[in-house]
Amino acid sequence: MQRTAVTTPAQQTKGITLERHIRDEERKHPGARGVFTRLVSQISLASKIVNAEVNKAGLVEILGLTGHTNIQGEEVQKLDEYANEVFRRALDHTGPVAALASEEMEDPYIVPGELLDEGQYVVVYDPLDGSSNIDVNVSIGSIFSILRRPTKSGPARLEDFLQPGTKQLCAGYIIYGSSTMLVYTTGNGVNGFTLDPSVGEFFLSHPDIQIPPRGKIYSINEGNSATWDERVSRYVAHLKKEDKAAGRPYSARYIGSLVADFHRNLLKGGIFLYPGDKKSPSGKLRLLYECSPMAFIVEQAGGAASDGKGRILEIQPAKLHQRTPLVIGSREDVAEALRFLSGEAS
Ligand code: AFP
Numbered sequence: 001m002q003r004t005a006v007t008t009p010a011q012q013t014k015g016i017t018l019e020r021h022i023r024d025e026e027r028k029h030p031g032a033r034g035v036f037t038r039l040v041s042q043i044s045l046a047s048k049i050v051n052a053e054v055n056k057a058g059l060v061e062i063l064g065l066t067g068h069t070n071i072q073g074e075e076v077q078k079l080d081e082y083a084n085e086v087f088r089r090a091l092d093h094t095g096p097v098a099a100l101a102s103e104e105m106e107d108p109y110i111v112p113g114e115l116l117d118e119g120q121y122v123v124v125y126d127p128l129d130g131s132s133n134i135d136v137n138v139s140i141g142s143i144f145s146i147l148r149r150p151t152k153s154g155p156a157r158l159e160d161f162l163q164p165g166t167k168q169l170c171a172g173y174i175i176y177g178s179s180t181m182l183v184y185t186t187g188n189g190v191n192g193f194t195l196d197p198s199v200g201e202f203f204l205s206h207p208d209i210q211i212p213p214r215g216k217i218y219s220i221n222e223g224n225s226a227t228w229d230e231r232v233s234r235y236v237a238h239l240k241k242e243d244k245a246a247g248r249p250y251s252a253r254y255i256g257s258l259v260a261d262f263h264r265n266l267l268k269g270g271i272f273l274y275p276g277d278k279k280s281p282s283g284k285l286r287l288l289y290e291c292s293p294m295a296f297i298v299e300q301a302g303g304a305a306s307d308g309k310g311r312i313l314e315i316q317p318a319k320l321h322q323r324t325p326l327v328i329g330s331r332e333d334v335a336e337a338l339r340f341l342s343g344e345a346s
Contacts, residue, residue, distance in 0.1 A: 018044055018182060018193045018202035025186060035096045036146075036170065036186065039121070043144055044182060044202055046090035047174040050083045050128070050142060051195065054176045057134050079134055080104060083127035083142065096121050098149050099156035101320055103127065103289055108320065110155050121169075122149050122160045126289040129173075130257025139177035141259025145293040146170040161320055165292035165313035173259050173293065183209070183263070185300040190266075206267075211303040214332040215269025218250045219261045227277040235340035258285065262294050262328065266301060271329035271337060275308065282323040287315060291326050304334035308341045 013021070022040045026032040057079060084104035091097050092109065095117035101108040103126045111119070123146050130140040146169050149160040172184025180195040182202050192206030218239050225233060239250040253270070255261050261272050276283045285291050295305035295312035305312040305328040315324060327337050339345035 014204055014207055016204050018204070021191060021193070021204055025188060028188075035118075035121070038094055039091070039096065039123070039146060040170065040172075040184065042090040042094055043087070043172070046083075046087045047142060047180070047182060048195065048200060049086045049090075051174070051176055051180045053079060053082060054128075054134070054140065058137060078131075080128040080131040087125055087127050087142070087144075091123055095119070097123055099123075099160060100125070101161050101288070103129075103286060103321075108156070108158060108161060113155065119156070120149055120152075122147050122156055124161060124289045124293075126286070129259050129290065130255070133255070133257045133260075138255060138257060139175055139260035140257050141176060141263075142174045143259060143289055143293050144170075144172055145289060145296070158320065161288060162317045164316050165287075165295055168292060168296045168313075171293035171296040173263070173297070175259050175263050177260065177263075181205070181263070183266075183297065185297050187296075187300065190297055190301045209266060209301050211266050211298060211301045211330055212269030213302070213330055214247065215265060215271065215330045216247055216250050217253050217265055217268060217270030218333075219252070219254045219265060219270065219272040220274070221254060221256070222252070224277055227279050228275065229277065229341075231341050231343060231346075232273070232275045232277075234346050235337055238340065238345075258290055258294070262298075265329050266298065266303070269330045269333075271327065271333040273328075273337065274326045275341075276325040280323070283325040285323060285326050287312075287317050287322045287324045288320065291324050291328075294326075294328060298328055302331060303329055304331045305329075306334060306338055308338070 019041055022037045026036050084102050088100055088109055091100055092111050098119035099108045099110045099122045101124045125144040127142055128140055129143055133140050147163055147167055149156055151157055151160055170186045174182045181192050183192040190209040192209055193202035194205040195202050242249055265272055274283045274285050291312050298305050307324045308327055327334055
């Protein structure tokens with residue numbers, strides 16, 4: 001007798017396109033008008049354009065692009081500035097996006113009134129995170145977050161962006177790696193799509209991603225250990241101490257590209273830390289376009305994210321480019337790290 005494999009409903013949707021997935025998700029909400037389908041489709045388009053350039057990054061020298069000028073005498077843009085423009089242009093005329101803010105722009109870009117229809121959303125993004133890794137062919141990424149704007153009329157304002165992460169409607173990232181993937185959540189689980197470069201389409205490859213409750217990987221820049229707080233040092237020392245029953249020692253994995261470090265830990269389990277230290281009490285990473293979107297994703301996948309004291313998603317931002325310490329990953333690992341950081345464990 002032939003056996004039929006048992007598949008979960010999430011697995012049965014494997015292979016559908018990103019666009020169909022968003023549309024199917026949107027249909028679950030009565031009254032939805034396809035806005036998200038439009039926005040995420042534009043983000044996916046931008047990511048494909050950036051992906052094409054990222055793939056060519058190693059050819060820049062060979063193709064004769066020297067210094068700041070290319071062979072046509074045009075100025076060569078840095079890839080992160082280029083990516084910033086690609087995402088801005090993909091989103092600034094969609095109608096529902098009233099303003100955009102990014103790591104590459106000091107102030108928000110307010111969409112001109114004539115390009116708005118409803119203008120109810122703002123988008124925050126990091127167009128090319130980990131860009132110092134480009135030159136050495138290491139995975140980098142883009143991160144995005146979509147929020148409803150609280151000010152209902154007139155041009156969008158700074159306060160439209162200064163919302164805690166709990167208010168995010170959608171967050172995601174694109175990883176430009178050995179394959180290119182887009183991972184996103186709208187608060188209904190986390191799904192990952194892999195780009196098939198032969199047809200230029202993202203297909204659902206990782207339905208309903210769940211981060212393992214505990215991992216075996218820790219990711220932190222140990223080069224900063226001289227400036228760490230004692231409690232961080234004690235936690236990291238604990239992870240290295242052998243205890244077979246508890247699954248220790250952990251393995252260290254650190255790429256220096258948040259999207260790549262986060263993505264690996266999301267799939268395999270583990271913990272990523274970028275703590276504040278004596279030099280930079282708030283750490284390095286930015287709340288609105290790095291930590292909050294990743295916190296939304298990890299919580300939706302069953303994990304946790306904290307600044308060492310409380311939930312990342314509950315931080316009320318005071319500034320657009322605000323930094324925060326970050327402890328993110330498997331639920332039990334984050335809980336254990338917090339016991340060390342609070343002084344409860346040592
Ligand atoms: P770059 O975009 O300047 O490469 O910074 C990347 C990043 O913001 C984040 O992606 C990494 O997790 C983090 O910085 C790495 O920082 P360190 O180099 O200080 O470890």
